[in-house]
Amino acid sequence: MYLLAAASWMQFGGPQANFTADATGLRGPRKLWTRDLGEGYSSISADGTMLFTMYRKGTQEFTVALDPNTGKTLWESAQDAPFSPSMDMQFGSGPHATPLITADKVFSVGILANLRAFDKKTGKVIWSHDLTKEFQGEVQGRGYAPSPIAYKDWVIVKIGGPNALIALRQSDGGVVWKNQQFENSPSTPIVAKIGGQDQLIYTTADSVAGADPNTGELLWKHSHPL
Numbered sequence: 417m418y419l420l421a422a423a424s425w426m427q428f429g430g431p432q433a434n435f436t437a438d439a440t441g442l443r444g445p446r447k448l449w450t451r452d453l454g455e456g457y458s459s460i461s462a463d464g465t466m467l468f469t470m471y472r473k474g475t476q477e478f479t480v481a482l483d484p485n486t487g488k489t490l491w492e493s494a495q496d497a498p499f500s501p502s503m504d505m506q507f508g509s510g511p512h513a514t515p516l517i518t519a520d521k522v523f524s525v526g527i528l529a530n531l532r533a534f535d536k537k538t539g540k541v542i543w544s545h546d547l548t549k550e551f552q553g554e555v556q557g558r559g560y561a562p563s564p565i566a567y568k569d570w571v572i573v574k575i576g577g578p579n580a581l582i583a584l585r586q587s588d589g590g591v592v593w594k595n596q597q598f599e600n601s602p603s604t605p606i607v608a609k610i611g612g613q614d615q616l617i618y619t620t621a622d623s624v625a626g627a628d629p630n631t632g633e634l635l636w637k638h639s640h641p642l
Contacts, residue, residue: 425462426517428563433606449487454478459514461522466490466536468515468522472497477511479524479532481539491539497526504557512561512602516571518586523571527559531573533589543589551579554600561602567616567629572607574618576600581616581632595632598623 429435454471461468467482480492499505510527521542525531529547534540547553547560553575562574570583570592576599583592598620605618607629616629625637 424464424517425460427461427565428459428514428516428604429606433565433604433608448485451487453480455509456511457508458511461515461517463517463536468517468524470511470513470515470524470526472509472511475499477526479515479522479534479539481522481536493532493534493539493541495526495530495532497528497530499559500528500555502555502557503527503559505559507558510559510561512559513563513604516564516566518566521586523564523586525560525562525564525573529553529555529560529575531564531571531584533571533586545584545589547573547575547582551575551582551594552577553579556600556602558602561604562600563604565605565607567607567614572605572616572629574600574605576620580620581605581618581627583629583632593630593632596627596634598625 454473456471458470467484470479475498476494477497478492478494481490513525516523520536522534522536532544533542554577564571564573569586571586572583578597579594580596580598582594601619601621603619605616607616614629615626617626622641623637624640626635
């Protein structure tokens with residue numbers, strides 16, 4: 417697997433996407449600060465110098481960078497994200513996905529499946545894709561939920577529909593590959609090395625499957641209805 421720095425938490429699930437850290441000696445951490453943000457289920461990513469997350473206020477979603485020592489906002493970027501008529505948000509308004517951090521960029525995606533790439537230091541939007549309109553991704557009933565993940569110098573997203581898995585260049589958002597067709601689920605895929613081979617492992621609405629992360633080609637699939 418292409419691992420991220422063990423001292424950082426740069427993607428959903430942490431350095432190895434398994435929600436574990438290598439840190440030791442943690443005893444009774446003291447509270448340094450608290451602050452309000454807004455609604456949402458996005459967790460926090462960290463690179464050792466900045467924290468990143470998403471939240472919602474009114475009809476807008478925000479991607480925000482915070483100072484880890486004080487909680488002060490370093491930058492934030494808003495986008496309109498009104499609920500579509502088909503959405504059922506009674507269990508929470510989102511956003512659901514967690515930002516992905518790479519060496520110099522941050523990638524976030526909200527409930528309407530708008531993927532944006534930011535300059536990590538300044539918050540400037542470098543590129544963006546409407547994954548639903550541009551790639552025929554599915555509109556999920558409670559809003560888009562899977563977090564973007566990194567592989568090589570790409571960002572991989574799981575959007576469902578006729579281009580269900582997509583790899584984009586981190587630098588400019590160009591399409592590397594798009595593959596598979598399935599009904600989406602809200603879970604985030606992972607990349608793991610199995611039998612010496614990198615595999616992109618993901619769930620759909622009725623199965624769990626593995627694909628080649630270099631091409632998106634299906635390697636295996638097992639029925640697993642949600």
